[in-house]
Amino acid sequence: MTAPGKLVLALPKGRVKDESVAAFRAAGLSLTDGGGDRALRYDAGDAVVIEMRNGDVPTYVELGVADAGVVGKDVLLEAGARLVEPVDLGFAACRLSLIRPRGAHGTIERVASKYPRLTGEYLRRLGSGAEVVKLTGNVELACLTGLADAVVDVVQTGATLAANDLEEVDVLLRSSARFVVNRAALKVKGDALRGLIDALRTLPGAY
Amino acid sequence: MITSVPDGTRFVLPDGAARRADVVDTLRDLYRSWGYDLVEVPSLERYDPAHPRAAQSFKLADRDSGVLALRSDFTPALAGLVRSHHPAVAGGARRPLRFCYAGTVWHAIDPELARTREFTQVGLELIGVSNARADAEILHLARASVRAVGLRPVLEVGNPGFVRALFDVAGVPRTERDAVADAIDRKDRSDLRDLLVRVGLDLADGAPAAALLQVPDLYGGREVLDHARAVAPWPEPLREIDRLEGVLAEFEDASDLALDLAMARRLAYYTGVTFRAYTPDFGQPLLGGGRYDGALLPAAAGFSIGVERLMRAIHGVRPAPEPAPQVLAIDDPGARRLRAGGVRVVRALHADRAGALDEARARRIPYLLADGRLEAIAGDTGDRARLEALLAGPADAASAATGDRDGATAEGGA
16 A cells, blocks of 8 residues: 555546546545556545456455445446445446347347346346347447347447447446445545545536 | 365465464454353254355255255354253343354355355354343454454444334335345445335435435444434434444443444344444455344344454464474473473474484574584574573473473374
8 A cells, every 4th residue: 555544546447537537526636637548556646546447446446455436337236246335426327228130029039248147137037038148349249240139238329229220129227427435445534535425426417 | 186176265374374373362362251152063054044144055965865054154053052052042031141153164155256165253142132231242342353463443333223113114115125225235325216216205304214315324423323313203213323322332432433324234134233343454344243133042142253354454464473493302301391481392303413403404493402402503593591491491390281201202103
């Protein structure tokens, strides 16, 4: 630990990180832009920031390497992590949906997804015996090539679906970015975190 | 020959084993000094689908068609001990029983997120009494356990009875309680609001269901108790707050206690005060426990510590308990005297001085004892005066203390 007592924040690379940093600044944290494109971990002033793929954020926060972080509710549910989720930040809003080629009918035999756990639960709830294939890249491709007859994936505007002649047939859940906190950190660094939580909740769109 | 061990199990090498034994002994000594009696329970149990961890247990086929389970938790096992050996207490008689334990438990889980499948639990139970003084004793010993191993404790203390009482007042349907309690426990107000709306409860200001929306934020210092009273001013929730306040009143110094009334896990199991212990710069709980009246026994509370996780937390904080062997000895009577004084003495496998000298060098043992003389192999380590004093002392007490018999120390020789 290079910075004892300083908050350690796990943030996903990309746009969510930029929006998160903006939210933290609006909530009163003084954060610098960090150590250039390749820095994975840097002291940003009021907090140490570590950057990672969004799917890794729940792990870093659950094991306490980071005190808190920002991650989509969809990713959080897929990870099954036990974290404190005190603020719905409102941004990065999307739906996790079942998607099929436009006009497709008949039973679904195979579903491809980056969310195998949530997809499996959803299919079991429906009583479907379809198999689940885990993919890590562009899952729309699975539908277009016939690898699977449906996919479960994130839909934001629907433009990608329309462009590929796919349609959203069911919504599994609605997601948005959450401020997540390690349970131990909330007790040990309670003063710093509580102030941040209260301030984040007052931001537009947050709850 | 298979050389790998099953997933989630491992070998513990000498340094690690010595450190673990030291920590387990320290905790058992603490509990013994408070009047807790050490007990043992079987590692093999009859498989019972109603066991709280039935789904996680390793099952084995017995010789007759029965199914056995490897012990997955000490608390139900101790409840079994009480039912068979203290039936009056198991039947509701109020008489305190104080037990502590240390041993292995097994969980047939995916060994993910840094969890092993075979681990050591140390803990205690105070059975047959249910009041604030008993709750405070358990809480105090949980905090003392963390301090005893050299860590600074922060205890998260809650009372799921408060959430349950509020559920009753607000009329949360049984079928929805687990999901609502889970959202409260995660402080997820967004999920919580959606759930309560879906259930169709009245969320107008002052309505009991609206009070539930504020429970996630009821954490902090003692001021939380008054906030909770303002949020939930109905008799049953108030009684649960009073109970928690009664427990806190037993503490002269409650500075390490962090209250959290949103603790609502295992609502059907825990009935009163529950807690977890944390320490700075370690992101996972060191121990957990609470009161579970009526779950396994009419009145019982306790906690358990996962030794593997505790060892990770104290890594680098607590010094190694046992020094490396200090003396290699050809001289058996002298070795007896040193061992009686607590020195680790290795018996030389060479009877000649030159061979023993090589042996000591190879094993990095700093002193050689031959023909009644102590030799420093590579310069004096500063222990010489103490070792010489022990060698000059009487030998009689020594043989009784170390179990060495006259002359021949290689017991049961080949």
